[in-house]
Amino acid sequence: MSIQxxxxxxxxxxxxxxxxxxxxxxxxxARDVWQAVSASPLDEEMLVAINKAYASLDKxxxxxxxxxxxxxxxxx
Amino acid sequence: MSIQxxxxxxxxxxxxxxxxxxxxxxxxxARDVWQAVSASPLDEEMLVAINKAYASLDKxxxxxxxxxxxxxxxxx
Amino acid sequence: xxxxxRATAFDPWLEVAAFRRDHLAAGxxxxxxxxxxxxxxxxxxxxxxxxxxxxxxGMTEQHLETMTQDAISKxxxxxxxxxxxxxxxxxxxxxxxxAAFSAHRKEALIACxxxxxxxxxxxPFWKKESLASGERWVEKNTAG
Amino acid sequence: xxxxxRATAFDPWLEVAAFRRDHLAAGxxxxxxxxxxxxxxxxxxxxxxxxxxxxxxGMTEQHLETMTQDAISKxxxxxxxxxxxxxxxxxxxxxxxxAAFSAHRKEALIACxxxxxxxxxxxPFWKKESLASGERWVEKNTAG
Numbered sequence: 001m002s003i004q005x006x007x008x009x010x011x012x013x014x015x016x017x018x019x020x021x022x023x024x025x026x027x028x029x030a031r032d033v034w035q036a037v038s039a040s041p042l043d044e045e046m047l048v049a050i051n052k053a054y055a056s057l058d059k060x061x062x063x064x065x066x067x068x069x070x071x072x073x074x075x076x
Numbered sequence: 077m078s079i080q081x082x083x084x085x086x087x088x089x090x091x092x093x094x095x096x097x098x099x100x101x102x103x104x105x106a107r108d109v110w111q112a113v114s115a116s117p118l119d120e121e122m123l124v125a126i127n128k129a130y131a132s133l134d135k136x137x138x139x140x141x142x143x144x145x146x147x148x149x150x151x152x
Numbered sequence: 153x154x155x156x157x158r159a160t161a162f163d164p165w166l167e168v169a170a171f172r173r174d175h176l177a178a179g180x181x182x183x184x185x186x187x188x189x190x191x192x193x194x195x196x197x198x199x200x201x202x203x204x205x206x207x208x209x210g211m212t213e214q215h216l217e218t219m220t221q222d223a224i225s226k227x228x229x230x231x232x233x234x235x236x237x238x239x240x241x242x243x244x245x246x247x248x249x250x251a252a253f254s255a256h257r258k259e260a261l262i263a264c265x266x267x268x269x270x271x272x273x274x275x276p277f278w279k280k281e282s283l284a285s286g287e288r289w290v291e292k293n294t295a296g
Numbered sequence: 297x298x299x300x301x302r303a304t305a306f307d308p309w310l311e312v313a314a315f316r317r318d319h320l321a322a323g324x325x326x327x328x329x330x331x332x333x334x335x336x337x338x339x340x341x342x343x344x345x346x347x348x349x350x351x352x353x354g355m356t357e358q359h360l361e362t363m364t365q366d367a368i369s370k371x372x373x374x375x376x377x378x379x380x381x382x383x384x385x386x387x388x389x390x391x392x393x394x395a396a397f398s399a400h401r402k403e404a405l406i407a408c409x410x411x412x413x414x415x416x417x418x419x420p421f422w423k424k425e426s427l428a429s430g431e432r433w434v435e436k437n438t439a440g
Contacts, residue, residue, distance in 0.1 A: 009350055009422035010433040049420070052355035068352065074434040075349065075380065075421025076257075076333050076392045076412065085206055085278035086289040125276070128211035144208060150290040151205065151236065151277025152189050152248045152268065152401075165309035179337030179387035184308075185408075186330040189401060193323030243323035257333060257412060258440050264329075265405050272401075296402050 001027050001063045005037055008070035011046060015069075031057040033067045045072055077103050077139045081113055084146035087122060091145075107133040109143045121148055153224060153232055155216045157207060159239045164188045164249040171233045176253055181230045183257040185264035187250045193243035195290070201282045203241045208276040212236075219270050227263040229254045234267065236277065269296045297368060297376055299360045301351060303383045308332045308393040315377045320397055325374045327401040329408035331394045337387035339434070345426045347385045352420040356380075363414050371407040373398045378411065380421065413440045 005020040012018055015038065022036050030050060034042045034057070048055050049068040061067055081096040088094055091114065098112050106126060110118045110133070124131050125144040137143055154171065168186055193200055220232050233251040241247060250271065252263035272293045279290040298315065312330055337344055364376050377395040385391060394415065396407040416437045423434040 006352075008352055008420070009424070049352070049355055052352070052358055054418075068355070070352070070420065071422065071433070072436050073416075073418060073420055074423045074437050075351070075419050076416040076437065082208075084208055084276070085280070125208070125211055128208070128214055130274075144211070146208070146276065147278065147289070148292050149272075149274060149276055150279045150293050151207070151275050152272040152293065163313070165313040169307070169309040179335070182334055182336045184330075184332040184334065186328075186332075187401065187405060188328040188330075190326055190328065191323070192326045192399065255336065256438065257331065257416075258438075261331060261409050261412070261440070265409075268401060268405070294400065294402075296405070 001025065001061070003027060003033055003061060003064075004066040005033060006066060006068040008068065010071050011069055027061060029058050029060055030055055030067050033061060034069060042069065046070065047072065077101065077137075079103060079109055079137060079139075080142040081109060082142060082144040084144065086147050087145055103137060105134050105136055106131055106143055109137060110145060118145065122146065123148065153217070153220050155213060155220055155234045156236070157213060157216075158235055158237050161245055162235060162237070162249075164235070164246050167235060167249060168233065168251050171231075171251065172253070175231055181253045181255060183254050183260035185252045185257075185260035187248075187264050187268050188246055189248040189268075191241050191243050191245045191247055195281060198283050198285075200243065201284065202243075203282065204280045205238045205241055205247070206278045206280070207236075207238050212276045215275050216271065219267060219275070223252065223263045223267050227252070227254065227259040227266075229259060229263055232263065232267070234271070236271075236275075238277070265296070272296060297361070297364050299357060299364055299378045300380070301353075301357060301360075302379055302381050305389055306379060306381070306393075308379070308390050311379055311393060312377065312395050315375075315395065316397070319375055319377075325397045325399060327398050327404035329396045329401075329404035331392075331408050331412050332390055333392040333412075335385050335387050335389045335391055339425060342427050342429075344387065345428065346387075347426065348424045349382045349385055349391070350422045350424070351380075351382045356420045359419050360415065363411060363419070367396065367407045367411050371396070371398065371403040371410075373403060373407055376407065376411070378415070380415075380419075382421070409440070416440060
């Protein structure tokens, strides 16, 4: 399974990447995607989007999905 | 006692006057002012102002006061 | 604070822009909440051709000034602006502008709405509509 | 409906005036409720020199469009307009404009406030402030 991974704002700076592309047969959910890119657990308040829509960490991902991780939003 | 009386909007048209000046020794309250200018009772929803501030019908009036009667407001 | 009764048409957006530029220190306010009421060409199912807005000179200004000053104090606003038309008004003319300015959004939003409700329910203004069938006084404002 | 992400400064009052003129039938709307958020030169007790607003291209636009369409349906609005800055922003620059237009005031006022709360709590934007002492990410928006 091939997943495009994106990071925004403070999380982008902490991870040190804007985008990553991962290939793995062991990925079922967004949580698995995070574990594939980071050794530390994802902070509870961090947010997840799959294909540009909010999702939970336990949501299933599919081949070709874009999965994004980012901190609480501060616009407006 | 001398009282300036004013009427606005639909009440002005019904009374047929914009302003009246009344002189009487028998006036104590805004209600007395109304009775001095009209034979019919003041409709319940009508509003009263004494010297350009909202007042109740039972509020005392003084010599030289301006007493206004008008219908519910419809601005904005 | 500025409160104004206008007998001629006004552009509420130019007024807000000018007020912000002239009366508010740049960089100090974070929130502007604005309400503009505009004359519709229909009311209660009927076409309205024009309208006359009557007020109580002296009382109306005083009432709006007290209302605005109270809103500034209660909600810690940076400032506030109220403009209201009187006289003959045509459909699409703006009737009322209420603007509240504050550091944070909550105060401006609440104050703007409260001022509009106070104005609609208590400020001495009266509307008389001209319909094809003749004239009629607007009986009562709807709840906000 | 119009939703726009802007990388350059904009005048919210000109935008509202133009939107009303170009998109709303004259005489059909009675209420315009507008909120404008502006960059302050202070935050949490510190002077702020500038700010960078990051967003998630594609997701942010889609999120704002859904939010705006939902507000129009839910509150029976005539129309709505949302503009949001991204990139480098200076104190006194306007950051966000949310405008709701309806026949009666209640709907526009409620929709404008709801859209602002939804935008602040869920739209994918992130602020990084430049202070004299360095840079910092804004951690969380305050409740409205």
